[in-house]
Amino acid sequence: QVQLVESGGGLVQPGGSLRLSCAASGFTFSAYYMSWVRQAPGKGLEWVSTISPSDGRTYYANSVKGRFTISRDNAKNTLYLQLESLKTEDSGMYYCTNRRPNDKSGPKGQGTQVSVSS
Numbered sequence: 001q002v003q004l005v006e007s008g009g010g011l012v013q014p015g016g017s018l019r020l021s022c023a024a025s026g027f028t029f030s031a032y033y034m035s036w037v038r039q040a041p042g043k044g045l046e047w048v049s050t051i052s053p054s055d056g057r058t059y060y061a062n063s064v065k066g067r068f069t070i071s072r073d074n075a076k077n078t079l080y081l082q083l084e085s086l087k088t089e090d091s092g093m094y095y096c097t098n099r100r101p102n103d104k105s106g107p108k109g110q111g112t113q114v115s116v117s118s
Contacts, residue, residue, distance in 0.1 A: 034079045
């Protein structure tokens with residue numbers, strides 16, 4: 001059974017940083033693309049970033065390119081998202097999923113809340 005547990009969210013001021021983590025189990029983590037998606041209050045899911053299974057290729061939504069960095073540790077079955085230069089519009093619930101770029105249909109955990117406010 002796929003299990004995804006997101007953590008690392010919090011309240012930060014504009015311009016601040018956070019590092020999100022996603023602990024995965026129940027599937028062969030190293031064989032899957034892994035992605036982050038987010039949902040702002042009252043809005044639909046938005047794809048944020050994806051990393052390939054083993055060669056490190058990364059993909060980013062235009063809204064986060066240059067500010068967010070996705071990475072993974074296949075030995076630890078863990079996905080990361082480093083958030084820099086945060087903006088108020090980055091606020092929302094962040095989820096990880098084992099899908100390719102722009103595919104928001106996969107399983108997700110409980111999410112981790114990111115709030116950017118002064």
